[in-house]
Amino acid sequence: MDPPSTKSWSIHTRKEITNKYEIFNRIGAGAYSDVYKARRRSDSVTVALKEVHDYQSAFREIEALQTLQHCPNVVVLHEYFWREDEDAVLVLEYLPTDLGCVIREAKKWENGLSLGEIKRWMVQILCGVDACHRNSIVHRDLKPSNLLISDDGVLKLADFGQARILLAPGFVANDNQQPYVQSSPYQPTMAGPSHFKHISDASSDGGLFMEDPVSLVQAARVGESEEHRFRSFDDTDKDSNIQDGDTSCLATGTMSNVEEDLLPGTYSYDVDDGEHDNFPPLTSCVGTRWYRAPELLYGSTSYGPEIDLWSLGCIFAELLRLEPLFPGNADIDQLGRILNVLGNLTEEVWPGCADLPDYKIISFGKVEKPIGLEACLPNRSTDEILLIKKLLCFDPAGRATAMELLHDKYLNEDPLPVPPSELRIPSKHSSDQDEDSLDELSGCRDPNSDSDFDDFGPTKVSTTEHGFSIQFS
Template identity: 65%
Template sequence: MDNPLPKSWSIHTRPEIIAKYQILERVGAGAYSDVYKGRRLSDNLIVALKEVHDYQSAFREIEALQILQGSPNVVVLHEYFWREDEDAVLVLEFLRSDLASVISDAKRESGLSVGAIKRWMVQILCGVDACHRNMIVHRDLKPGNLLVGDDGVLKLADFGQARILLDHELVAADDNPPPFEPDTADQENICQAPQAGHENASQKGYVNQEPEGMSKEDSFRELDEVKAKHSMHETDKETNVDDGNASCFATCTTSDIEDDPFKSSYSYEAEEAENDERGAFTSCVGTRWFRSPELLYGSTAYGLEVDLWSLGCIFAELFTLRPLFPGTSDIDQLSRIISVLGNLTEEVWPGCVKLPDYQTISFCKVEDPSGLESCLPNRSTDEISLVRKLVCYDPASRASAAELLHDKYFNEEPLPVPTSELRVPLTKGNQDEDSPGGWYDDMGSDSDFDEFGPLNVTTTNSGFSIRFS
């Protein structure tokens, strides 16, 4: 008997797909998805076909993109295919570059102008604002998940880790919320209008080849029926393994699993399937360099604010073309943050002592934190202030995307340039050569503490405490 085709090649044998799309080439691959460049036979539109091998990731991405349909700075879901015995295949708009490539290209060339930085930021804020208005927390915002088209339009992608904080029935009461348009002197709307030719995703998406044109409510109902066919342990497990180099084409999430001898003291073992009933999430989401302090300390009761911290890290990187906190492990990540912001205390964040791992991991007092100014050399007061509004310990103190769109920074000269003037790399380039193991691949392990100096482990009633000098 002939050997069966690998699972990642099943897309080539599914008649409902090849009847509508020509598969051109595989452009990305990871642990939970494979992405192909394709051509829609009806009109020759180039698309990305994302074959997702994990049920939970597929459910999350489809639900989020259906709710966000029509949002100009969110990747378009044209349709999707799903059969009980096959992986989900999402048909997405094809965007050949991402913000990570923009930053890498700018680092090699002459940097980014203030006007270009502002336009990139405004587009990111519009996409995040659309998510948060619909109570969707992305949970893995980073430059590699911000895709860029040839026209300079940036779109949020890779919603495999996204969570909807309200039931979709409640969100669907306002199917098409108006785009946020702050006052601005710029001639180009800060939140751009949807691109012509992008059909409404609810008119194209379907499960098990249901007729096109079904309503959003029917589409969600069909999706719920598919969910019900799979056991809870399959559909609600976390998809947190490194997804290789597939992320730039709206693939599954890139994250990091560590060989951590102290993992039992963290909260990463919590399964969302078990926690959903009490509204708790897992803390092991996102990519470490952009992960908020509450996640690093094991919180499972977080909200939209984790995305805002990630935004601050992305904005800082646009200013400096370097990652703000490039930690080599979760402990190193916290150490870098504390060296800049100072120690995490009740004075700066009331209630922080209740974080699951706050009593387990502690650092010696930082007498003279360097401050964000040291991380943003040669940047203006307004630029440092913008980052400070996001990169702060207390989640309640972080400015929302909607608030930042009104910030005076975007209404003062130089104004955001039109998207047509943005430089878009011709191809997705290599990631930052100074990053350990590539930007988002293997980011190290917490198993080596030599770099931190003396280490004290103390037995406590609940386990042990680790203190770093």
């Protein structure tokens, strides 16, 4: 039987999948992925089948999940299916809800989330992010709907379609890299070498599948030293933010342009033995706007894991207030909201910020009296506000790491984090559309559109040595 000339766009037609899984209803969808609830026929285990319609996104997600396979706070990839004429289908553990749903439900509870619950959610998120960063992975799209939760209260990072594996100068790919294992919430350790069974078999209809998958590429692990700065080894990064709403993994996918000849089995990260200053840039248009770091909003293409730390600050503030901290409706509005709270962005608070690509193009009127995080977090303790401030600072170098926060005073004093079994979990994943509407969470603005400038009042455009400047009053 000849393979179809075009993609089927449906896992229901693929016998190598339907022979192993009974597929039920679709439970999530993004612009470039669909997620189905399914049952594994061999043992009746419920799984999520994520069909990804974009090569680059699928490569990134598979690579990241395999690297993080031993981390208890990252969603499990059981296996995946891929062949040249079809989309990748990832078989993921099924997780019925997410942190966004918990926050929405908590608004209805008489006293909201308890301190013990908030701390447990924070600890689990930090453990997952710490595992990513210790393995040189930047998630790039952390938000409540991408933090999935099991029935027994275990939170897991999901949707790695925008993730990047970054390597530090001087580190090279290592085929004997040891996977990360979280031995306790506070003490990460390294496990022994992993042993996988790699099966590559042609099914009756020409399909190819991988079971107990071995990593496509082994990336170097970044050490503890602060002088190791992450740099990219992948030159295929494209603008990949999409209108993904609140669909989670239950998950979403991303879309970017990939060369036509980039097929499964040919994707790799080339380690440059030469000058490390010549690595291709990243894209600034990643992540969901409400959780996007200022350096991304100003167009930076030379960022690192610090962008995830900013997202953590936004998520933790949302846990404390049960409302998004910076719900911008456009990129300019997003920046304006941040500046109104934190104050003006200057060389004094962030040395080098004037070198950001858009810093001299877009300017705001001086904020005489910033609102401050204290006003945004009324009735919260000094330690809670200090925790958020350690993440939401303009200078990326000043943001606390996930491991530093795991040892923070706030998380290690009474009331202590409750056991996961004591967390209140919504009965099922909410199908209601979150306040984060598709329009509000849409990604990169069209450079030929002025939609970002609507409803912002008078603007002043002037010619400068750099081209032009737009000032918002």
